[in-house]
Amino acid sequence: MGFDQRFTIGLLAWIAALMAALVACIAAFATPGLGAARIVALATAAAIFAGLWHHITRTNRTVARFVEALKFGDTALQFDAQGGAGFQALGASLNEALDRLRGEQRRIAGELRYLDALVDDMPVAVLTVDATGHVTRANKAARRLFAGEHGGLPEEYAIYSATFARRLANGSQNEEILILNINGRSQRMLVRGATLERLGQRTHAVSVQPIQGALDAVEMAAQTDLVRVLTHEILNSLTPVTSLAATAADLLGDRDLSSDPRVGDARTAVETLARRARGLSHFIEAYRAVAQTPEIKRQRFAARPWADELARIFSAKAPDVPLSVEVAPEALALEADPDLLAQVVINLMQNAAQAMQDAEAPRLVLRLSGGATTVIEVEDNGPGVPESLRQDVFLPFFTTRAAGTGVGLNLARQIVIAHGGAIDVRDAPGGGALFRIVL
Known part of the structure; x- marks a missing residue:
C-alpha cells in the first residue's frame, strides 16, 4: 500500500478521534457536575487536534525540506524513514532520490574533471575571452606559449603580434595563419576562433597551434626530393657523356692520327671535356648529402x-x-x-x-x-x-x-x-x- 493510502487512513483515524473527542466534550458540558471531565475532554480534543495538524503539515514540511535541499544542492540531507502512516515510505523514497542525485553529481563532477584535464593537457594552446574582454590562458600549452608577464587584456598580447591582439579583441571566428613572436623568434601559428555559451554568457575561445616545425619539415622534405631528383637525372645524363669523352680521347690518341695537328687539338678538347665531366660527377655526388635525411640518435x-x-x-x-x-x-x-x-x-x-x-x-x-x-x-x-x-x-x-x-x-x-x-x-x-x- 502506497504513501497516499496510508496517509489517508491515518488522516481518517485522526478525524474520527477528533470527532469522538468533540462528542465527549459536548456530553461533558451537557451533563451537570462533570467539571473535571470537561477539562479532560477539552484537553483530549486539543491534543487530538494538534496531532491531526501535525499529521497534515508533516508532509508539507518534509517536501519543503526536500525542495530546499535541491535548491541549495545539499544532497547530504537524510529524511526520517520512521513514524508510521506511510511516512517511512516517503522518507525512504526521498532518501533514494537524493542518493541518485548524489551519484549523478559525482558522475558529472568526474566528467568535468576529465574534460578539464583533457583540455589542460592538449598540445594546442587555448585562450578564452569572456563577455568583459578578459583573456584567460585556459591550458598548460597556452601558459607555456604565452609565458610573458602580462595581464588579461587583449591589447597586452600585442607583444606577440598586433594582428593577434586585434583578433582577441574583436572575436573573429576565421581560421588563419599568423606570425607570432615567441621567445624572440617569429613562428607561424594556425589560429582558430569559436563562440561558446558558458553559464549564460558568450565566451570566445581561440586556439593557437604552432605549425612552424611542420612547415619546416615539409619544406625540407620538398627540397630533399628536389635535390634527389635533380642529381639523379643529371648523373644519368652525364655518365654517358663522361664515358664517350674518355673513349674519344683514347681513340684520338692513336699514333697513326698524331701527324694531323687538328687531331691533337681535338684530343686536347675531348680530354678537357672528359676531365670536366668527371669533376662535375664528383661535384654532384657530393651534393647528394643534402638529399640524405639525417638519422638522429638522441x-x-x-x-x-x-x-x-x-x-x-x-x-x-x-x-x-x-x-x-x-x-x-x-x-x-x-x-x-x-x-x-x-x-x-x-x-x-x-x-x-x-x-x-x-x-x-x-x-x-x-x-x-x-x-x-x-x-x-x-x-x-x-x-x-x-x-x-x-x-x-x-x-x-x-x-x-x-x-x-x-x-x-x-x-x-x-x-x-x-x-x-x-x-x-x-x-x-x-x-x-x-x-x-x-x-
Missing part, C-alpha cells in the same frame, strides 16, 4: 664538456680567431645527437671565422643557455648577413662565397629540424651575425 649529455671539446677542435683549425664559450647554467644538459649537433655548431663557427677574415679584431662567442627551451648561439663581429638574404642562406646550393658550395647551412638546418628545433640568423647586438638554434 641522448642526454652535459653541455659544458661538449662545448669545450668543440672549442678545442675549432681552435686547432682557426687559432687566430679568439673564441669564448658561455654555458648557463653551468650544469646544463642537452637532449640531442651530440655528433650531428657538433657538426652543425662547428660549421657555424667555421663560417663565422671565414666571415671575419677582414675584421681587425675578430671575436667569436659560442653561447649555450637552458630554461623553457635550450638555445645555442654562435655570434661573431663580422659583416653580418643582410636581412634580404636571411632566408636564402639556408637554401640548398645558395652561397655568397666564390668557393662556397651552399650545402653547409642547408644541412645544418636539416639536422636542427630533425631534432624538432629551429635555426635562424639575426644581427648580433654588437654588430655581425648571430646564428640561433632553439631546441
Whole structure:
C-alpha cells in the first residue's frame, strides 16, 4: 500500500478521534457536575487536534525540506524513514532520490574533471575571452606559449603580434595563419576562433597551434626530393657523356692520327671535356648529402664538456680567431645527437671565422643557455648577413662565397629540424651575425 493510502487512513483515524473527542466534550458540558471531565475532554480534543495538524503539515514540511535541499544542492540531507502512516515510505523514497542525485553529481563532477584535464593537457594552446574582454590562458600549452608577464587584456598580447591582439579583441571566428613572436623568434601559428555559451554568457575561445616545425619539415622534405631528383637525372645524363669523352680521347690518341695537328687539338678538347665531366660527377655526388635525411640518435649529455671539446677542435683549425664559450647554467644538459649537433655548431663557427677574415679584431662567442627551451648561439663581429638574404642562406646550393658550395647551412638546418628545433640568423647586438638554434 502506497504513501497516499496510508496517509489517508491515518488522516481518517485522526478525524474520527477528533470527532469522538468533540462528542465527549459536548456530553461533558451537557451533563451537570462533570467539571473535571470537561477539562479532560477539552484537553483530549486539543491534543487530538494538534496531532491531526501535525499529521497534515508533516508532509508539507518534509517536501519543503526536500525542495530546499535541491535548491541549495545539499544532497547530504537524510529524511526520517520512521513514524508510521506511510511516512517511512516517503522518507525512504526521498532518501533514494537524493542518493541518485548524489551519484549523478559525482558522475558529472568526474566528467568535468576529465574534460578539464583533457583540455589542460592538449598540445594546442587555448585562450578564452569572456563577455568583459578578459583573456584567460585556459591550458598548460597556452601558459607555456604565452609565458610573458602580462595581464588579461587583449591589447597586452600585442607583444606577440598586433594582428593577434586585434583578433582577441574583436572575436573573429576565421581560421588563419599568423606570425607570432615567441621567445624572440617569429613562428607561424594556425589560429582558430569559436563562440561558446558558458553559464549564460558568450565566451570566445581561440586556439593557437604552432605549425612552424611542420612547415619546416615539409619544406625540407620538398627540397630533399628536389635535390634527389635533380642529381639523379643529371648523373644519368652525364655518365654517358663522361664515358664517350674518355673513349674519344683514347681513340684520338692513336699514333697513326698524331701527324694531323687538328687531331691533337681535338684530343686536347675531348680530354678537357672528359676531365670536366668527371669533376662535375664528383661535384654532384657530393651534393647528394643534402638529399640524405639525417638519422638522429638522441641522448642526454652535459653541455659544458661538449662545448669545450668543440672549442678545442675549432681552435686547432682557426687559432687566430679568439673564441669564448658561455654555458648557463653551468650544469646544463642537452637532449640531442651530440655528433650531428657538433657538426652543425662547428660549421657555424667555421663560417663565422671565414666571415671575419677582414675584421681587425675578430671575436667569436659560442653561447649555450637552458630554461623553457635550450638555445645555442654562435655570434661573431663580422659583416653580418643582410636581412634580404636571411632566408636564402639556408637554401640548398645558395652561397655568397666564390668557393662556397651552399650545402653547409642547408644541412645544418636539416639536422636542427630533425631534432624538432629551429635555426635562424639575426644581427648580433654588437654588430655581425648571430646564428640561433632553439631546441
